[in-house]
Amino acid sequence: MKGLLLALILLTSCGAAVPSQTPKPAEAVQTPAPPAPKTVDAARLLEDVRVLSADAMEGRRTGTQGGAMARAYVARRFADAGLKPLGASFEQEFRLPVGGEGKGAGRSGVNLVGYVQGRTHPERFIVVTAHYDHLGVRDGVIYNGADDNASGVAVLLQLAARFGVERGERRPENSIIFAALDAEELGLLGARALVRRLKAEKRALSLNVNLDMVGRSERGELYAAGTHHTPALRPVLERVAARAPVKLLLGHDRPEQGKDDWTSQSDQFAFHRAGVPFVYFGVEDHGDYHKPTDDFSALTSDFFLHAAETILDALETLDAELASARKLKRDG
Numbered sequence: 001m002k003g004l005l006l007a008l009i010l011l012t013s014c015g016a017a018v019p020s021q022t023p024k025p026a027e028a029v030q031t032p033a034p035p036a037p038k039t040v041d042a043a044r045l046l047e048d049v050r051v052l053s054a055d056a057m058e059g060r061r062t063g064t065q066g067g068a069m070a071r072a073y074v075a076r077r078f079a080d081a082g083l084k085p086l087g088a089s090f091e092q093e094f095r096l097p098v099g100g101e102g103k104g105a106g107r108s109g110v111n112l113v114g115y116v117q118g119r120t121h122p123e124r125f126i127v128v129t130a131h132y133d134h135l136g137v138r139d140g141v142i143y144n145g146a147d148d149n150a151s152g153v154a155v156l157l158q159l160a161a162r163f164g165v166e167r168g169e170r171r172p173e174n175s176i177i178f179a180a181l182d183a184e185e186l187g188l189l190g191a192r193a194l195v196r197r198l199k200a201e202k203r204a205l206s207l208n209v210n211l212d213m214v215g216r217s218e219r220g221e222l223y224a225a226g227t228h229h230t231p232a233l234r235p236v237l238e239r240v241a242a243r244a245p246v247k248l249l250l251g252h253d254r255p256e257q258g259k260d261d262w263t264s265q266s267d268q269f270a271f272h273r274a275g276v277p278f279v280y281f282g283v284e285d286h287g288d289y290h291k292p293t294d295d296f297s298a299l300t301s302d303f304f305l306h307a308a309e310t311i312l313d314a315l316e317t318l319d320a321e322l323a324s325a326r327k328l329k330r331d332g
């Protein structure tokens with residue numbers, strides 16, 4: 001984009017080669033402020049969510065062929081981003097409990113987990129999560145789950161591409177784990193398995209950033225939940241909100257809000273229960289929530305792009321902040 005702008009300026013200069021009576025001094029030339037650096041690849045973002053929410057993925061239910069296809073796609077994109085597996089491979093399999101909601105979903109789920117090593121605090125981990133599973137096919141109808149949660153996975157892939165490339169200027173201060181989680185819809189099972197594993201490996205987990213439903217909002221509103229539990233996150237996210245291209249609101253995290261308290265409603269809850277601070281990015285439920293009409297065509301693409309830019313800014317800012325900070329203190 002920047003290159004194109006430069007080319008246009010050069011073309012304009014050539015056009016101005018006609019002799020001019022009063023050449024202007026260089027400092028008087030009014031040039032527009034340079035556009036903010038493009039940090040999100042909009043075309044790629046939309047392509048990822050389109051592929052992941054296509055009928056071919058059959059609703060990405062845990063243990064199904066569609067789920068495996070989605071996983072293969074995300075694993076390729078992890079490798080493209082330059083992420084390293086946190087174990088023998090990106091795939092981390094876990095057992096599903098017998099019966100209950102897991103019935104018919106197969107006997108195991110598979111998380112995809114990659115990471116990039118931090119340059120200042122390689123031993124400290126920020127864990128970015130987004131679940132890739134959805135509801136599958138019910139009575140012959142495919143539930144594509146474009147917003148829930150192909151949107152979050154597509155943003156996760158943008159974040160991974162930003163930090164995963166082994167270039168000095170983009171390496172994060174802290175190590176960052178990127179996890180596309182399975183079996184969220186069956187009770188946050190992938191998140192629980194990942195937290196168990198990271199705890200067993202004695203990793204120092206400083207923060208979870210969870211993305212679940214970030215692709216549509218008619219009002220242009222994105223929520224960041226979690227500051228009620230970790231007030232130290234508030235001023236950092238307020239700085240991000242002040243310059244965000246979406247309306248970034250803090251909230252949906254107080255126990256007295258009842259069902260509007262989102263603390264336990266997505267994968268961040270597994271981290272919260274383990275004492276790890278979290279920021280959960282998401283939108284309020286819409287008419288297509290958990291319906292077969294949660295399709296790619298219903299996403300609000302401008303908002304989606306702006307949400308991705310906001311979340312990227314938040315992750316970069318939180319990474320920088322955590323590098324200088326003592327451990328984040330949790331209140332509740």
Ligand SMILES: [Zn+2]
Pocket residue numbers: 131148149184212213266
């Ligand atoms: Zn979800």
